[in-house]
Amino acid sequence: MRPAAAEEGNVTERDDVDVLIVGAGFAGLYMLHRARSAGFRAVVLETGDGVGGTWYWNRYPGARCDVESIEYSYQFDDDLQQEWTWSERFAAQPEILAYLEHVADRFDLRRDITFGTRVGRLAWDGGAQRWTVGADDGVARTARFVVLATGSLSSVNLPDLPGLDTFAGPVLHTGRWPHEPVDLAGRRVGVVGTGSSGIQSIPVIAAEAAHLTVFQRTAAYTVPAANRPVDPDEAAALKAEYPAIRAAAAQRIFGFGARQPMSEVPALSVDDDERRRVFEERWADAGLQFLGAFADILADRDANAAAAGFVRGKIAAIVEDPEVAARLMPDTLIGCKRLCADSGYYETFNRDDVELVDVSAVPISGVDATGVQVGERHIDLDVLVCATGFDAMTGALSKIAVAGRDGRTLADAWSAGPGTYLGLGVAGFPNLFLVNGPGSPSVLSNMVVSIEHHVGWITECLEHLRTTGRATIEAEPGAQAAWVEYVGAVASFTLFPSCNSWYLGANVPGKPRVFLPLVGFPPYVEQCTDVAADGYRGFVTA
Numbered sequence: 001m002r003p004a005a006a007e008e009g010n011v012t013e014r015d016d017v018d019v020l021i022v023g024a025g026f027a028g029l030y031m032l033h034r035a036r037s038a039g040f041r042a043v044v045l046e047t048g049d050g051v052g053g054t055w056y057w058n059r060y061p062g063a064r065c066d067v068e069s070i071e072y073s074y075q076f077d078d079d080l081q082q083e084w085t086w087s088e089r090f091a092a093q094p095e096i097l098a099y100l101e102h103v104a105d106r107f108d109l110r111r112d113i114t115f116g117t118r119v120g121r122l123a124w125d126g127g128a129q130r131w132t133v134g135a136d137d138g139v140a141r142t143a144r145f146v147v148l149a150t151g152s153l154s155s156v157n158l159p160d161l162p163g164l165d166t167f168a169g170p171v172l173h174t175g176r177w178p179h180e181p182v183d184l185a186g187r188r189v190g191v192v193g194t195g196s197s198g199i200q201s202i203p204v205i206a207a208e209a210a211h212l213t214v215f216q217r218t219a220a221y222t223v224p225a226a227n228r229p230v231d232p233d234e235a236a237a238l239k240a241e242y243p244a245i246r247a248a249a250a251q252r253i254f255g256f257g258a259r260q261p262m263s264e265v266p267a268l269s270v271d272d273d274e275r276r277r278v279f280e281e282r283w284a285d286a287g288l289q290f291l292g293a294f295a296d297i298l299a300d301r302d303a304n305a306a307a308a309g310f311v312r313g314k315i316a317a318i319v320e321d322p323e324v325a326a327r328l329m330p331d332t333l334i335g336c337k338r339l340c341a342d343s344g345y346y347e348t349f350n351r352d353d354v355e356l357v358d359v360s361a362v363p364i365s366g367v368d369a370t371g372v373q374v375g376e377r378h379i380d381l382d383v384l385v386c387a388t389g390f391d392a393m394t395g396a397l398s399k400i401a402v403a404g405r406d407g408r409t410l411a412d413a414w415s416a417g418p419g420t421y422l423g424l425g426v427a428g429f430p431n432l433f434l435v436n437g438p439g440s441p442s443v444l445s446n447m448v449v450s451i452e453h454h455v456g457w458i459t460e461c462l463e464h465l466r467t468t469g470r471a472t473i474e475a476e477p478g479a480q481a482a483w484v485e486y487v488g489a490v491a492s493f494t495l496f497p498s499c500n501s502w503y504l505g506a507n508v509p510g511k512p513r514v515f516l517p518l519v520g521f522p523p524y525v526e527q528c529t530d531v532a533a534d535g536y537r538g539f540v541t542a
C-alpha cells in the first residue's frame, strides 16, 4: 500500500516516532506526558492553534463544566493539584483552558506538539509494523503506536436548514465559537437547540442581546448547577481533602460526585413527603447529582416518573406564563438524554425580550438573509447561534481515513456500529489505541478520570510490550464481539437506551443505532486491570 503521508503531497521532512498522539485536549496532553516519562519518543498533532481540545473550541457565552472543578481536573500529580486553585465550584471555559495551558507549560509539553495540523490518514504498514501518518503539514511521519485522543464531543453538527448559507449575519456553532469577542449587544439573536450548550448559553445571551428567540425542538430537563465562588478557606479545605475526594469518586458509578453519592434507597420505598424533601435537597445544591436522589431513577420507570414530575413542577413554579412553562416541560424520561445543569435557564423565559418558539411540530423550514422561517412566520434575526450538538464518540474518528490490517478501513469495520474491545482497541487495527472510545464509560463518566485511567492503561501496555519484546498488540475479534454484547447488555438494565439520544447516535441521520458508552466506571476499571494482569487477555501480542 502507498504510504498515506506521500498522498498528502509537499513532503518536506520525515519523522519516525514511537507514539503518535492525535489531539491536545485533556487526553492528548496527559498521554504525551506519560509516554514521554516512560521513555518513548512521542509527539502530538493538533488541529487547533492551542491546547485544550473541547475547552479550546467551546468558547460560547456561559460555557462551563457541570462536574465539580475539584473532580474535573487531573489527579496524577499532587503538586499540580495543590498549586492550582479553582475559583468556582464549576469552572467556566476560560479557567479550564487556562488550567490546561498551565499543565502544558508546567510539564513542558508544547515542544512535542505540532499545532494547526490535521491528521487526515492513517495506514498500517504490516511489513514495517508501523503506522504511516498523513497530515497536512507536509511532514512524512511513521509511528509504532497511534493513540487517538480526538475527543468524544468534538465533531460538530450544523443543522441541515435550507438557505443557512444565505443568512446575512453571523452563523455561530457553540462548539466552534469565534476566538474574538462576539458583540451581541443591540442584536436580535436566534438560538437553535436546547441541549447542554443551548441551556448554558441562553441566559447569558439573553442578558446581552436586544432580543432572543429560542428555537426548541425537544424540551430538555435541566437542574440548577448551584455554581458559586470558592473562597480561599474552602479552597484550602478542599485541597486538604483531595485524596479522600478522589478515592470516593473512583467508587461512584459515573466516576464523579464524591461529595454527593447516589442514594441506595428506591424512590417509591419512601412516602411522598420524604421523596419531595429529598428531591428539594438535591435540587438546591446537587447539580447533576440530582439523579442520585434515589437509587433507581435511571433504572425504574416509576422512580424516573417521580423525579421527572418533580422537575416539571419546578418549571411550572418558575415560569410565569403557563403556556411557555408547558412548552418547556419534557414529556420523556429524565436522564435518558443527558441531564443539563443551568444557571437561570427557566427564569430567562420570564423576560419580555425572550421568546420560545416550538419547532417540534412545525420545524424551521428555511433561512434567508434576514432570518428564519417557521410555518407562516418569518422571524427577523441579526445573529444565528446553532447549539445543535455533535456527532458524538465516533464523529472525530470517522473524519480520519484509517486503514488497518490488509487495508480494511475503520469506516468499513464500523459500518454497522463501532466495535471495540474495552473501548481501547479495535480488531484489525494493530497498535492503535482509543482514549474514551465507544464501549468505555467515557461520556457516562467524569471524562478526566476516565482519561487518566485509559492513558495509564495504555502506557503500562506499551511498557509491557517493550519489556516482553513484542512489536504489536491487537484486539481479538472474539473478545471484541463479546465486549460489544456486554456493553449492550449492561445498557439494557438501564433506561438509557429508551430514548433518541446522541448516546445512541440518534441525532445524526444515517448513524447506526448502537448504545455507545458503557454504564459503570468502577467495574470497568476492574475489568481493564484484570485483562492486563492476565497477560492482556483478549488481545493478540506478537
Ligand code: NAP
Binding pocket: 064, 065, 066, 067, 153, 159, 160, 174, 192, 193, 194, 195, 196, 197, 198, 200, 215, 216, 217, 218, 338, 359, 364, 387, 388, 389, 390, 443, 502, 507
Ligand atoms: P445536544 O445535547 O445534542 O443538543 C442539541 C440540540 O439541538 C437539541 O436540543 C436538538 O434537538 C437541537 N437540534 C439539532 N438539530 C436541530 C434542528 N435542525 N432544528 C432544531 N433543533 C435542532 O448538544 P449540546 O447541547 O452541544 O450538548 C452535547 C453534549 O456535550 C452534552 O450532552 C454534554 O455531554 C456535553 N456538554 C457538556 C457541557 C457541560 O459540561 N456543562 C456543556 C455543553 C455540552 P433534539 O433533541 O430534538 O435533537
